[in-house]
Amino acid sequence: MTTANLTRSETAARSATVTVRDYRVELDLSGAADHSRAGFATTTTVTFDATVVETWLDFLGLAVESVTVNGQEVAADYDGARIVLTGLSATNVVTVRAVGEYSRSGEGLHRFHDPTDDSTYLYTQYEPADARRVFACFEQPDMKAPFTFVVTAPDGWEVVSNQSADAVTVEGADQTVEFAPTLPISTYITAVAAGPYHRVESSWSRGELTIPLGVLCRASLARYLDADTILQVTRQGLDFFTEHFAYPYPWGKYDQVFVPEYNLGAMENPGLVTFTEAYVFRGAATAAQYECRANTILHEMAHMWFGDLVTMVWWDDLWLKESFADYMGALASAEATEWTDAWVAFANRRKAWAYLQDQLPTTHPIVADITDLEAAKLNFDGITYAKGASVLKQLVAYVGREAFFAGARRYFRAHAFGNTTLTDLLTELSAESCRDLSGWARAWLQTTGVSTVSLDGNHIVQTDPRPHRLAVGLYDFDPDGNLVRRDRVEVDIAEERTPVTLSPAPLRLLNDGDLTYAKVRLDGDSLATVERSLDRVLDPLARGLIWSALWNATRDGELAVGRYLTMARDFAPAESNMALLTAVLGNASFAIAHYLPTAERDRWRHEWLESCWTAVHSAAPGSGEQLAWARATASAATVDASRATVLRAILLGDAAAPKGLALDPDLRWAFWTALAATGAASIEDLDTELERDDTASGRTAHLRAMAARPDQEVKAAAWSQIFDDTTLTNDHLDAAIDGFRAGARRDLIATYDTEYFARLRPTWEQRSIELARRIVIGLFPAADSLAPVDNWLTANTEAPAALRRLVVEQRDHLARELRVRGLGCP
Structure with a gap:
């Protein structure tokens, strides 16, 4: 255990004494x-009470130059992660x-160079524990201050933080901005951003309260900022x-x-x-992109109360903020914005993430057992977010909406600016709902796994039995x-088999309304109806649940892949919901x-590319649907060259693009x-395109495209860049990995499988967990055998738990692929 990897037990002991x-x-x-x-000067002055004579501050940086304790300079006892304080x-x-x-x-204070105008931008990102990369602190959520x-x-830059500026002084070419003190908050949600940001100002008022609003982005993106x-x-x-929160x-x-x-969608500082x-x-x-952005804005806003005002004691209860924010983001989108179908995207997209995560061998309860920071870093997953939000949706139905929000209001009042656990929340909700x-x-909250529900005659059957309130829609x-x-018939189920009385119907949809x-599995008659008439289901939430059921059955090997692809080919062109x-x-x-089995893959690659290309032309010109199909065409064309000539002609201006399709960068x-x-x-083609779009995004895309070329020397250079070039930014690392994998050319990259496993542990030791995670996942071999990964797991039982978790998860994904392809792997 390195001193950088803080544990739950030691941080609990520290907060009990400091x-x-x-x-x-x-x-x-x-x-x-x-x-x-490479570095910047950082000075922290922290005032604290202590019942012990020794503790430590956390800091990850280039150097500690001096430490002063109660007016006396002392020798810096610093091991690269902790500054030991004695004589307190x-x-x-x-x-x-x-x-x-x-x-x-x-991670920490990120520095970015904008090639468009040669500007520099800074911003911080800390969760779960990277504030210590910027200033010395007690890096744990329950030590608020x-x-x-x-x-x-530099003078002329926008400099922003959690609070408004109290004073600004200018001396020469520089400005010093002192911000007003914050209310008590955790270290991981403090924030600073600085640079020549473009800023748009407004305000929001309610009663006597007026809140200044600001929206900022890089100056070179200002023309795109809506x-x-x-x-x-x-x-x-x-x-x-x-x-609602009062x-x-x-x-x-x-x-x-x-x-x-x-690295994230957003952060709730x-x-x-x-x-x-x-x-x-x-x-x-597309409309789906705008809807996703609105949901993210509202998700982060919900954190102003769930997470910022009231914060979990430790990362075990990460769900106390993330599950609530995920639920509230969808709820507020559906009820307060134009995105009234937000629950459709939630049911189909967010819950798919949860179902995937919950079937891995590394699944965990919503209230997880997080022993240290490395484990915390990997628990920002589909269970903590989407499964937790799904369960909260059930809870609201169980206790009643009014009781739920009344309990939330009690929770805020009782624990404002404090820290909580599951028990604290349940106490307030129980008091309002009068339910244990x-x-x-x-x-x-304290179990794992996902039930599968199906109809067997006049019974609802579930695996992994647990209590559900669900509905069966008869269509x-x-x-x-x-x-x-x-x-529509609503029923409570808790056992493996529950009797239910249903009249015959062409389509009987379990979990109708996504309660x-x-x-969900479709019964045989319902599946036959869907295969003929999925495009005739008018309700988008019902369609979303059907698409979800079809995909889960495909992933589980219970629906032939070809049947799913046939329905996607036949019915996706008529799908009006962009999510x-x-x-x-x-x-x-x-x-x-x-x-797909290898023997069927080339045929379906070609058929899918042709379906996408046809849909680009048949979709309404300039519509979101057309754009989505164009993007799908690009994806399909990476593994099938049959449309390469026409795509190249369009890009070079030698042929017209499909009517209405905007060829944005x-x-x-x-x-x-x-x-x-x-x-x-060719290289010349890609360099010419870079000249056309010499922006940060353009340079990242150019790197990706260069690494995508199907040449052994190109792949070798990309491989070396990924592992050996430590100057790569996070985005450029992703681009190199994506390019290396582009085209699914196992004939060119399979030779690196052995080296991949040999470099896992050195990579984990030498890179930050964020960058190491990208390499571990992004380069995991798409092999036809589990033997190499099993050999590594057997030989590396003492590897860091977080690294083993990632490898185990990738192994499980590969095993599922091999099972579905009929290769008989366990």
Whole structure:
């Protein structure tokens, strides 16, 4: 165990003996634009009470220059991760002067160079424990305190933090901004961003409360920023949560900054929410993309209460914020914005993530056993987010909506600016609902696995029995030939077999309305109806549940892959819900690549490419559907070259693009990458395209396309770059990995399988967990045998638990693929 990998037991002991009063953090970022400078000056002054004479501060940086304890400078006892403090009094003031390191991985203080205008941008990202990469601190969520940030940066830059600026002084070419103290918060949600950001300002008011709003992005992206749309969703969310939580927004301001090379979708830093700038659309975007962005905005906003105001004690109860935010994001989207079908995307897309995660051998309860930070890092997964949100949806139905929100309001009042566990939440919900929720918690929060429900005659059958409240929708054809629900039967089930009285119907849909968390199987007659008439189901939520049932059955080897692909080919062109269409297109592509027997793969690759290309032409010109099919065409064209000539002609201007299709930079790069992967694009082609789009996104796409070329020397260079070039940013690392894998050319890359396993442990030791995780997952061999991975697991029983978890999960994915392909693997 390295001293950087904090454990639950030692942090609990520290918080029991240390009470933090406040922090003052001074950062000198004036030299950030000089990229030859690796570090920045960071000074922390922390005041705390202690009942012990010795403790430690956490810091990951280039150097600790001095440590002062209660006015006396002491020798720095620093091992690269911890600064040991001795001789403590009842009340202490400690100052640490150190040098932090600018990040290229998105962890800590990330520094980005914009090639478009030669500008430098900085932003922080800490969860779960990377604040210590920027300033010395007690790095654990239950040691909250007010923070005062003082930041020196070039004059003219936007400098923002959790609070508004109290004072700004300018000296020469630099400015120093001192921010107002925050309310008590955890280290992982403190934040700073600095650079020549473009800013749009507005405000939101309710009663006597007025909150300043800001939306920021890189200056070179300002022309693409649809700030009015973002601000509209922001105001709608603040209205919704203020009304339902009955606790005024407490953080003073609400800035939202879209940042480059971001590892996440977003992060809920109070007063300064950070988002991936993928949400600033450089070209055409589908309704599903706008809906996803709105959901993310509202998800992060829900955290202002669930997570920021009331925070879990330790990462075991990560669900106390993430499950709630996932649920609230969908609820607020559906009830407060134009995205009234938000539960459709949730049922089909978010829950698919949960079902996948919950079937792995590394599945865990929603309330997980998180012993250390490495385990915490990997638990930001489909169980913590989507399964937890699904279970909360059930809980709301179980206790009643009014009791649920009343319990939430009690929770905020009782624990504002504090830390909680599961018991604290259940106490407040039980008090309002007059229900003992301990049994519900045992059944849903403290167990693992997903039930599968099916109809067997006049019984509902479930695997892995647990209590459900679900509905069976009975769908029949109306006079126009559409499948509409004519009846609905709700039933409580808890056993393996539960009798139910249902009248005959062409389609009997279990879990109609998506009331519970379970995989659904269609009975034989219903499947036959769906195969003929899926496009006649009018209700998008019902279609979403059907598509989900079909995909789960395909993944489990109970529905032939060809039958799923046939339905995707036949019915996806008529799918009007963009979230569903996007999911089906992605699933079909994945099924062809991973689940089809090798002998059938080439035929389906060609048929799918032709289906996508036909749909591009038949979709409404300029529509989101057309764009989605164009993107699917690019994906399909990476493994089938039959449309390479026409795609190349379109890109070079020698042929017209399909009517209405806008060839924005991202779509152009997708087509060029496909051509590169099939050998139909030269270095000169890709360099010319880079000249056309010499932006940060363009350079990343160029790197990906260059690595995609089907040449042994190209693959060798990409492999070396991935492992040996430690200057690669997180985005560039992803691009190199994607390019290396593009085209599914096992004939070119299978020779690296042995080296992959040999380099796992050195990579884990030498890289940050974020970058190491990308390499472990991204390069896992798509082999036809489990023997190499099994040999590694057997020989590496003492490898770090987080690394073994990733390898075990990848093994399980491969085993599933081999089973579905009929190769007989266990």
